[in-house]
Amino acid sequence: MSESPQSYVHGRSDRESIRLHDQASGLGLLLHEGTRYPPGSTVLEAGCGVGAQTILLAGNSPQTQFVSIDNSPESLAKAKERISEAGYTNVTFLPSDICSLQFPAETFDHVFVCFTLEHITDPLVALDNLRKVLRPGGTITVIEGDHGSAIFYPDTQEAHLVIDCLVILQRQAGGNALIGRELEHLLAKSGFVDIYISPRQTYASQNIPHSSEAVKKIFIAMIEGVREQAIAGGLADPDAWDRGIRDLYRTTEENGMFCYTFFKAAGRKGLQVRRSGR
Amino acid sequence: MSESPQSYVHGRSDRESIRLHDQASGLGLLLHEGTRYPPGSTVLEAGCGVGAQTILLAGNSPQTQFVSIDNSPESLAKAKERISEAGYTNVTFLPSDICSLQFPAETFDHVFVCFTLEHITDPLVALDNLRKVLRPGGTITVIEGDHGSAIFYPDTQEAHLVIDCLVILQRQAGGNALIGRELEHLLAKSGFVDIYISPRQTYASQNIPHSSEAVKKIFIAMIEGVREQAIAGGLADPDAWDRGIRDLYRTTEENGMFCYTFFKAAGRKGLQVRRSGR
Numbered sequence: 341m342s343e344s345p346q347s348y349v350h351g352r353s354d355r356e357s358i359r360l361h362d363q364a365s366g367l368g369l370l371l372h373e374g375t376r377y378p379p380g381s382t383v384l385e386a387g388c389g390v391g392a393q394t395i396l397l398a399g400n401s402p403q404t405q406f407v408s409i410d411n412s413p414e415s416l417a418k419a420k421e422r423i424s425e426a427g428y429t430n431v432t433f434l435p436s437d438i439c440s441l442q443f444p445a446e447t448f449d450h451v452f453v454c455f456t457l458e459h460i461t462d463p464l465v466a467l468d469n470l471r472k473v474l475r476p477g478g479t480i481t482v483i484e485g486d487h488g489s490a491i492f493y494p495d496t497q498e499a500h501l502v503i504d505c506l507v508i509l510q511r512q513a514g515g516n517a518l519i520g521r522e523l524e525h526l527l528a529k530s531g532f533v534d535i536y537i538s539p540r541q542t543y544a545s546q547n548i549p550h551s552s553e554a555v556k557k558i559f560i561a562m563i564e565g566v567r568e569q570a571i572a573g574g575l576a577d578p579d580a581w582d583r584g585i586r587d588l589y590r591t592t593e594e595n596g597m598f599c600y601t602f603f604k605a606a607g608r609k610g611l612q613v614r615r616s617g618r
Numbered sequence: 619m620s621e622s623p624q625s626y627v628h629g630r631s632d633r634e635s636i637r638l639h640d641q642a643s644g645l646g647l648l649l650h651e652g653t654r655y656p657p658g659s660t661v662l663e664a665g666c667g668v669g670a671q672t673i674l675l676a677g678n679s680p681q682t683q684f685v686s687i688d689n690s691p692e693s694l695a696k697a698k699e700r701i702s703e704a705g706y707t708n709v710t711f712l713p714s715d716i717c718s719l720q721f722p723a724e725t726f727d728h729v730f731v732c733f734t735l736e737h738i739t740d741p742l743v744a745l746d747n748l749r750k751v752l753r754p755g756g757t758i759t760v761i762e763g764d765h766g767s768a769i770f771y772p773d774t775q776e777a778h779l780v781i782d783c784l785v786i787l788q789r790q791a792g793g794n795a796l797i798g799r800e801l802e803h804l805l806a807k808s809g810f811v812d813i814y815i816s817p818r819q820t821y822a823s824q825n826i827p828h829s830s831e832a833v834k835k836i837f838i839a840m841i842e843g844v845r846e847q848a849i850a851g852g853l854a855d856p857d858a859w860d861r862g863i864r865d866l867y868r869t870t871e872e873n874g875m876f877c878y879t880f881f882k883a884a885g886r887k888g889l890q891v892r893r894s895g896r
Contacts (some may be wrong), residue, residue: 362681493800525873541819545802601769601819
């Protein structure tokens with residue numbers, strides 16, 4: 341969110357929009373399990389993108405008012421259309437940047453952030469802003485992946501190469517594709533209390549219906565999305581890139597496996613005011 | 619088990635014996651959850667070592683007869699003493715090598731293998747032997763770690779270096795410290811059916827009581843155990859080694875985290891006889 345829309349590593353193509361929705365629907369149960377908000381509460385979704393998580397939030401907590409923000413007007417428009425088509429009326433979309441929030445202090449009962457901190461140059465600034473607009477006693481929920489958690493078989497150097505390309509490109513764009521492991525540290529550093537990390541691990545293989553399809557549509561499609569950037573940036577030559585992608589697909593075939601961990605973090609804003617940056 | 623006792627990468631010191639028992643008691647709930655055998659059944663525990671898992675098996679399935687084998691007479695003696703001290707009478711210990719089993723075909727109702735295949739040069743030979751002594755319809759349970767699953771914060775190159783040293787030394791000794799990801803493939807290749815992989819992930823931090831202690835006593839102690847081998851083998855110089863170990867300890871301190879995944883695999887021997895190596 342802190343970066344300009346142009347530098348968002350995954351791009352904002354229609355294909356990417358479809359990928360994000362596939363990601364959310366396939367992973368919805370895994371990631372949103374445990375996230376239900378009380379009727380009448382007001383929740384800030386910071387970095388809603390095309391609304392992939394918004395539709396799950398709105399459906400899972402139908403009597404909660406969501407304020408979903410993003411810094412990309414195109415993404416917001418898509419999110420709005422999607423929520424409206426689904427018939428949900430409990431979401432307000434606003435253009436806003438997580439690093440320069442315009443809400444009054446202590447506006448929200450809860451805050452939800454998913455796949456957003458990974459794209460921000462200084463996540464502590466973002467978390468500090470979010471803590472300010474959260475009421476004392478309110479909770480923050482942060483969900484992020486960590487590409488270093490990818491374990492797969494067959495395991496090849498080329499497959500790691502293409503994943504590393506995305507990690508490097510995301511770092512060059514100011515983000516961090518390995519942020520999952522840092523969530524506990526980041527929430528503590530931002531002054532949140534009662535921090536609890538719930539790793540959500542996926543195991544995909546042909547023995548588990550739909551799981552290998554999800555790896556293709558979500559993870560491999562995301563890697564494939566940076567092919568041109570990786571080659572143009574000199575991070576991989578086209579042949580090595582294509583071998584790496586082929587090797588990733590091989591993990592979804594007979595007797596292959598692909599494992600990945602998302603980190604879901606929850607914290608609370610203490611009732612006593614704390615100085616930021618502690 | 620296929621290697622000579624001398625080449626067992628972790629050694630067989632008293633300290634290592636204590637480490638293995640710490641490992642099993644701390645992780646017992648996580649790894650043995652779901653493993654209970656029917657009264658009256660006979661189960662082969664292949665590669666019991668010092669009995670760290672045996673004591674959990676015997677206690678969790680008190681009316682099951684276990685036959686626990688190992689190729690190290692010293693380990694067997696320790697295991698026997700431990701089980702006897704605990705008052706269990708449902709375990710028979712036998713010196714035997716998983717790669718040259720002397721039992722008649724179809725002797726056992728079930729087979730249990732934990733932290734053993736990782737030390738074997740050809741795990742498919744071991745699995746083929748185990749399948750032969752298993753009755754048709756019986757199950758095999760295999761539990762292995764995968765050091766590639768270690769995710770930690772703070773994340774440093776030196777910390778990865780010392781882990782990589784163990785991976786390399788274990789490979790040099792004929793084993794595979796990254797075998798967890800291969801279990802589905804190995805069981806399928808050995809002709810087992812109804813294969814199900816259950817990853818068991820641990821997340822340790824100071825917010826979770828005892829978890830950081832477990833990382834120190836189980837994981838870091840295991841890495842520390844190969845210090846001399848790693849330095850003598852030219853895999854790390856003493857300073858880099860010590861920095862790596864210090865960095866691993868740092869992950870157990872304030873706002874650090876350490877995550878690791880064990881893979882628990884279950885398969886069944888089909889009722890129809892299958893050719894090996896399918």
